Amino acid sequence: MRILSGGTVAINNTGSTSAQLQITAAGTNDGVVPSNNDNIANAVWARNSHTTGTTILGAVNGINGVFPTKGSGVAGAGVNGHGIYGNTGNGAPDNAAHNGNSAGVFNLDTDNNAATNNGSAYASLAGKDEQVVAVLGAPSRRILYGGYFTGGTTAAGISYSYVGLKYNHNNDATATGGTNYKIVGNGTVSSLIPDENNAPRIMFCPEAPEVLFEDYGTGKLANGQSYIELDKIVANSLKIDSTHPLKVFIQLEGECNGVYVTEKSKNGFLVKELNNGKSNIDFSWHIVGNRANSKDKDGNITSYYEDLRLPYGPTELKQSIATSKKQDIK
Numbered sequence: 327m328r329i330l331s332g333g334t335v336a337i338n339n340t341g342s343t344s345a346q347l348q349i350t351a352a353g354t355n356d357g358v359v360p361s362n363n364d365n366i367a368n369a370v371w372a373r374n375s376h377t378t379g380t381t382i383l384g385a386v387n388g389i390n391g392v393f394p395t396k397g398s399g400v401a402g403a404g405v406n407g408h409g410i411y412g413n414t415g416n417g418a419p420d421n422a423a424h425n426g427n428s429a430g431v432f433n434l435d436t437d438n439n440a441a442t443n444n445g446s447a448y449a450s451l452a453g454k455d456e457q458v459v460a461v462l463g464a465p466s467r468r469i470l471y472g473g474y475f476t477g478g479t480t481a482a483g484i485s486y487s488y489v490g491l492k493y494n495h496n497n498d499a500t501a502t503g504g505t506n507y508k509i510v511g512n513g514t515v516s517s518l519i520p521d522e523n524n525a526p527r528i529m530f531c532p533e534a535p536e537v538l539f540e541d542y543g544t545g546k547l548a549n550g551q552s553y554i555e556l557d558k559i560v561a562n563s564l565k566i567d568s569t570h571p572l573k574v575f576i577q578l579e580g581e582c583n584g585v586y587v588t589e590k591s592k593n594g595f596l597v598k599e600l601n602n603g604k605s606n607i608d609f610s611w612h613i614v615g616n617r618a619n620s621k622d623k624d625g626n627i628t629s630y631y632e633d634l635r636l637p638y639g640p641t642e643l644k645q646s647i648a649t650s651k652k653q654d655i656k
Contacts, residue, residue, distance in 0.1 A: 328341050333346075335347045338352055378396060380399075380401045381400065382400045384400070386402075387405040391403060417452075417454055419499060419500070419501035420499050425455045425456050426644065427453060428646075429451050429453070431646045432448070433645070434448070444479070444480075446477070447475075447477050451472070453470075453474065455643055455644075461638075468493075468501075469488075470491070470492040471488045471489070472490025474488050474489075475487055485512060486511050487509055487510065488509070489509050491640070493510070493639070494637075502627070502628065503627060505634065506628070506629040510639060510640070514531070515531040536634060537634050538615065539560060539614075540613065541556070541613050543610070544608065545597060545610075546609070547585070547597065547606055549604045550602065550603045551597065551599065553595075553597075561592045562618075564615035564616065565631075566592045566615055570615070571590065574590065574613050576597060576611055577609060579609055579610065580607030580609075581605070582599050584600045585599050597611070619631050
């Protein structure tokens, strides 16, 4: 160890005028290994009192430290790796004792007071939980999610959504069954398109009480009839039987006696003119069908879709409770 004339300290190196304490680890040693065992005291407590300063700066793979100009408690950066990585153990899908775990939590506080637990935006990443649907009772609905996000305050109403959600899966170690959701929440599914002034305008997606797939196309009556073959990729993703019939809608584009649809199957459907007509006109078609359950290579169901209709969904997650600690560092 060296204590230089300027008051800086060096361990296993010659020291630097730009660092108050500089440590160079030897071989496979870690540079700093603080330790503590207390629910209030911390192994590391760092503070930067400057309004735009960064408290802890981390970098990997030779990159310089990257930090925001607005300041940050923790800033991480990397090249061909991860700037910040979070991992939490005890996330087994069949282990209810560890519900509420997640790999990372972020909160936008409304009043800069952790004790009030008032937030206006919240995010939890890579987590698990369970919820009871009151009208159904036990068993509870199991939840595995990649991301959980909220916006808004309790008083004004909170918008919440789950992203990458496995919901209501079986209570086994591999989380079989249940239903896979890309995004589910209490808001709308929307997209943005530019107007004539290149300003973003909102488009809203139509939504249904069942899990449906659609397809569109055109056809032409030849002597009063036309058989439409379904796209095989689409057809293999549909559940078509007497309980889940294919819905077909025809828009005629010429004069005839009218048409009807028959011989509906996974292969396609037949469009025929009424009263044995022999017209030769164009038409457009639109089909709607229930999405089939997803299965693995052994035929086991990995996600249920085909019989869902207005299923009970997840409510808001309980947010992690925060507290604060003040240190008078001089």
